[in-house]
Amino acid sequence: MSSSVSQNQQPTHTPVGLIAFAWALVGVPLAYGLYNTVKAASALFGA
Amino acid sequence: MAVPSFLARERIVARPGFNRWLIPPAALAVHLCIGQAYATSVYKTALVSHFDSTLTAIGIIFSIAIVMLGLSAAVFGTWVDRNGPRAAMFASAVFWVTGFLVGSLGIYTEQLWLLYLGYGVIGGIGLGIGYISPVSTLIKWFPDRPGLATGMAIMGFGGGALIASPLSRQLMSWYDPSYDPAVAGTTPSGNAVAGLFLTLAALYAVFMMFGAFIVRVPAADWRPDGFDPASVKSKPMITTENVSANNAIKTPQFWLLWTVLFCNVTAGIGILEQAAPMIQDFFRNGETSTVLAATAAGFVGLLSLFNMAGRFVWSSTSDFIGRKPIYMVYLGVGIILYVILATLGSTATWIFVITAAIIISFYGGGFATVPAYLRDLFGTYQVGAIHGRLLTAWAAAGIAGPLIVNGVLDSRGTPGQLVAGDYRPALFIMVGLLAVGFVCNLLIKPVASKWHESREAVEDFTHEHHTEEERSAVR
Structure with a gap:
């Protein structure tokens, strides 16, 4: 997804596993929070 | 102020081929941790009981933290921009975690002032630095979608x-078995809150350090594939020039935007602060409300x-329709929604819920869009520092919003007996504030060229003339 650069540098490759791990690390707690909030909000609709 | 070399901006310049989608989780790792500041109500009652204090005295802890957020973002914004996101995230983690540790000590030893100092002052500094730490980096990694990135x-x-x-x-139910969150009226012990603080400190240290160590800044000449900077030039409200933080605060654009943010946040806080009692009061019938406490939660x-x-x-959305138009929506539609809330809000629960929910979405949208608006007006040069200074509007709104709502409600009756009509004056004050914000937004024009920085000054500031050795040191 990244980039064009003119520098004389060794290109790198970001491992897909690292990106997936990073997103999971923030995504899993966020999903936990969302689930609990939706559960609380469901009281509003008499569920 | 120099930082250790492993934190320095020069050490985290990404090599070609680095995937920019690693940056949002780095930013989220910090923001998800400091967002805990909005969850203080879960242990508020426990602290009142532990310190044999009052809600006001305990509520001050949160107020100190928010004021320190605004002040530290303003004071350290330039330092954050100069030293880069790793140093800023690291510093934020140290302050935020130390705040919890000192706060925990204060609870264990029953010294309330330590809680003020720990969570309020030290933690508040971590909040401010952490809040602005990833903003300019994200804007540089996503020049094609700055609104999406900061959002x-x-x-x-x-x-x-x-x-x-x-x-x-x-966690508190584990540390205090007599506390059951599912049973109304039970309160965790103070020691359970102290234990919670220690646990959160450990968790947040790990998360925030992870963010600090995976974050990278793009090389000066990096562009996303397919992105043509010339396309930015064609939009009149988006500058390709740069303005320093010191000069930005001398421009009318900064103060107009400060007022816009202040009005939008004050109006949102007006509902957020009172959400649970407000919905019950709007549907009160005599002594009781048709809305139960669980429903209000x-x-x-x-x-x-x-x-x-x-x-x-x-x-x-602001990436597509523009920053000025989206604020016209936040403020203009917000005015209509507030009028509906004040006049028709008590006629049906669904009208109340939908209007309040959209108003709060505009409140959140206002926070998230403002860094991109600043980028459009002042460039990327010191956008973090300018954002930090703008956040003083948040601190001011954090004081003004509750003052307006509580002041009006105090003059109308006692809590538990208020009805929809008692909220009306406060809601119409919010309408007036949104109207002021709407006009200020309309008045925002591109910044005059006399405030633009030279290219040399911009490069000197961000150390973007990296040597080959510096670059090869970065993985």
């Missing part, structure tokens, strides 16, 4: 409370969801 990070600040609230209840949860979603959805 993702600032959504994390809203999401942090969503995680911390249930997690805190669960559900309403608060729904607002949290809209607050978070609004940050991402509206900020991303």
Whole structure:
């Protein structure tokens, strides 16, 4: 997804596993929070 | 102030081929942690009981933290821009975690002043540095979608409370078996809150350090594939020039935007602060309300969801329709919604819930869109520092919003006996504030060229003349 650069540098490759791990690390707690909030909000609709 | 070499900006310049989608989770790792600041209500009653104090005295802890957020973002903004996101995230983690540790000590030793100092002052500094730490980096990595990028990070600040609230209840029930979060009226012990603080400190240290160590800044000449900077030049409200933080605060554009943010946040806080009692009061019939306490708690949860979603959805939308038009929506439609809330809000629960939820989504959207608006007006040069200074509007609104609502309600009756009509004056004050914000937004024009920085000054500031050795040191 990244980039064009003119520098004389060794290109790198970001491992897909690292990106997936990073997103999971923030995504899993966020999903936990969302689930609990939706559960609380469901009281509003008499569920 | 120099930073250790492993934190220096020069050490984290990404090599070609680095995937920019590693940056949003780095930013989220910080914002999800500092977003805990909005979850303080879960242990508020426990602290009142532990310190044999009052809600006001305990509530001051949160107020100190928010004021320190605004002040530290303003004071350290230039330092953050100069030294880069790793140093800023690292510093934020140290302050935030230390705040919890000192706060925990204060609870264990029953020294309330230590809680003020720890969570309020030290933690508040961590909040301010952490809040602005990823903003300019994200804008540089996503020049094609700055609203989306900052929306993702600032959504994390809203999401942090969503995680911390249930997690805190669960942890406190483990540390104090007599506390059952499912049973109304039970309160965790002070020591359970102290234990919670220690646990959160450990968790947040790990998360925030992870963010600090995976974050990278793009090389000066990096561009995303297919992105043509010339396309930016063609938009009149988006500058390709740069303005320093010191000069930005001398421009009318900064203060107009400060007022816009202040008005938008004050109006949102007006609802957020009173959400649970407000929905019950709007549907009060004599001594009782047709809305149960559990339903009111559900309403608060729904607002949290809209607050978070609004940050991402509206900020991303601003990439397509422009920053000025999206604020016209936040403020203009906000005026209509507030009038509906004040006049028709008590006629049906669904009208009340929908209007309040959309208003709160605009509140969140206002926070998340403002960094991209600043980028459009002042360039990327010191956008973090300018953002930091603008956040003083948040601190001011944090004082003004509750003052307006509580002042009006105090003059109308006692809590538990208020009805929809008692809220009307406060809601119409918010309408007036939004109208002021709307006009200020309309008055925002591109910044005059006399404030633009030279290219040399910009490069000197960010150390973007990296040597080959410096670059090869970076993985």
